[in-house]
Amino acid sequence: MRSSEKPEVLLHLEEMLSPVRQLLKAHSLRRTAIREQVLNVFLQRKEAVSQSDLEQALGHPDRITLYRTLRTFEEKGLVHRAIDGTDKLKFALCSSGCSHHKHQDQHAHGHCEHCGRTICMEGVWLPELQSVDGFQVKSTFLIVQGVCSDCGKRIATKK
Amino acid sequence: MRSSEKPEVLLHLEEMLSPVRQLLKAHSLRRTAIREQVLNVFLQRKEAVSQSDLEQALGHPDRITLYRTLRTFEEKGLVHRAIDGTDKLKFALCSSGCSHHKHQDQHAHGHCEHCGRTICMEGVWLPELQSVDGFQVKSTFLIVQGVCSDCGKRIATKK
DNA sequence: CTTATTTTGCAACCACGTTTCATTTTATCA
DNA sequence: TGATAAAATGAAACGTGGTTGCAAAATAAG
Ligand SMILES: [Mn+2]
Ligand SMILES: [Mn+2]
Ligand SMILES: [Zn+2]
Ligand SMILES: [Zn+2]
Numbered sequence: 001m002r003s004s005e006k007p008e009v010l011l012h013l014e015e016m017l018s019p020v021r022q023l024l025k026a027h028s029l030r031r032t033a034i035r036e037q038v039l040n041v042f043l044q045r046k047e048a049v050s051q052s053d054l055e056q057a058l059g060h061p062d063r064i065t066l067y068r069t070l071r072t073f074e075e076k077g078l079v080h081r082a083i084d085g086t087d088k089l090k091f092a093l094c095s096s097g098c099s100h101h102k103h104q105d106q107h108a109h110g111h112c113e114h115c116g117r118t119i120c121m122e123g124v125w126l127p128e129l130q131s132v133d134g135f136q137v138k139s140t141f142l143i144v145q146g147v148c149s150d151c152g153k154r155i156a157t158k159k
Numbered sequence: 160m161r162s163s164e165k166p167e168v169l170l171h172l173e174e175m176l177s178p179v180r181q182l183l184k185a186h187s188l189r190r191t192a193i194r195e196q197v198l199n200v201f202l203q204r205k206e207a208v209s210q211s212d213l214e215q216a217l218g219h220p221d222r223i224t225l226y227r228t229l230r231t232f233e234e235k236g237l238v239h240r241a242i243d244g245t246d247k248l249k250f251a252l253c254s255s256g257c258s259h260h261k262h263q264d265q266h267a268h269g270h271c272e273h274c275g276r277t278i279c280m281e282g283v284w285l286p287e288l289q290s291v292d293g294f295q296v297k298s299t300f301l302i303v304q305g306v307c308s309d310c311g312k313r314i315a316t317k318k
Numbered sequence: 319c320t321t322a323t324t325t326t327g328c329a330a331c332c333a334c335g336t337t338t339c340a341t342t343t344t345a346t347c348a
Numbered sequence: 349t350g351a352t353a354a355a356a357t358g359a360a361a362c363g364t365g366g367t368t369g370c371a372a373a374a375t376a377a378g
Contacts (some may be wrong), residue, residue, distance in 0.1 A: 052334090064336085135278075145299065149294055
């Protein structure tokens with residue numbers, strides 16, 4: 001049976017790609033087990049995740065493969081680095097506008113000094129600088145340090 | 160000869176402490192070879208320096224001692240971390256107001272994507288946030304990415 | 319100079335980042 | 349549906365940094 005002869009119903013089923021497969025296809029990435037698992041974690045958790053977070057979440061897959069998966073995702077514009085001032089490198093899902101070498105996530109990152117989680121903050125204004133005494137500004141990153149809303153509530157309850 | 164009997168001229172000479180010794184004394188730190196060497200590098204270079212920068216500048220001293228020297232300086236308020244978005248931890252000399260566990264360096268850090276140097280930028284306004292949808296803000300860090308004035312001139316000349 | 323305290327230097331570990339290469343898997347197309 | 353080219357994986361191996369414990373050396377104080 002050639003695909004052009006398939007009944008319409010089946011064609012529609014084939015087009016019902018899961019969100020992760022849509023993402024992979026949209027960025028022309030092959031579909032592999034670890035890529036789907038990693039993307040699932042990114043979609044479930046809303047915070048930025050580190051490689052060790054993923055290792056734990058996925059039951060310790062091969063660490064080199066995971067490493068390369070993250071670099072590939074970064075390069076293809078699926079995730080961006082979430083700088084939070086700690087020594088731990090974290091990544092967060094990109095907004096839909098990002099693609100190969102064209103990241104456009106201009107937002108602050110909030111780092112909770114209590115639980116260590118890092119979140120993307122869309123609603124914070126970033127200073128728009130052009131140059132600072134001779135320094136040509138290309139982009140700015142803002143890290144907001146403090147206590148996240150979850151931890152704030154938890155602390156308030158305990159008192 | 161007891162010190163109380165020394166002629167005034169000698170007493171004055173003794174009080175002529177070098178800048179590094181003044182710094183050490185002001186933060187009640189013992190005077191050791193590596194501490195003086197490290198402080199000299201900080202005073203000469205105006206940019207933020209990493210441990211590997213110091214290792215090279217000082218002819219590869221014991222790396223654990225250097226490591227502890229930097230932590231001690233940070234704890235006592237002589238240097239602060241200069242977050243620049245790279246994976247390399249850098250430190251910069253504190254302004255005179257800092258002391259044991261009371262850092263007060265509120266300024267942006269500029270990172271040159273060309274030469275990799277990181278400098279403290281005193282003249283940049285930091286957003287003053289109190290809370291962002293439930294997140295209690297304690298402090299903010301601003302990283303300015305771009306091309307430093309030196310590299311800017313160098314590039315302009317080559318053209 | 320003596321002594322209490324601090325600092326050093328070494329051994330030893332661990333966490334990560336990164337490359338290389340043979341093997342396996344994926345997508346494509348006849 | 350296979351065969352095939354291209355891409356991804358997993359193992360090994362190496363490098364860099366961060367970190368602790370402990371005995372020896374150095375410092376500051378009296
Ligand atoms: Mn983000
Ligand atoms: Mn600074
Ligand atoms: Zn929290
Ligand atoms: Zn530069």
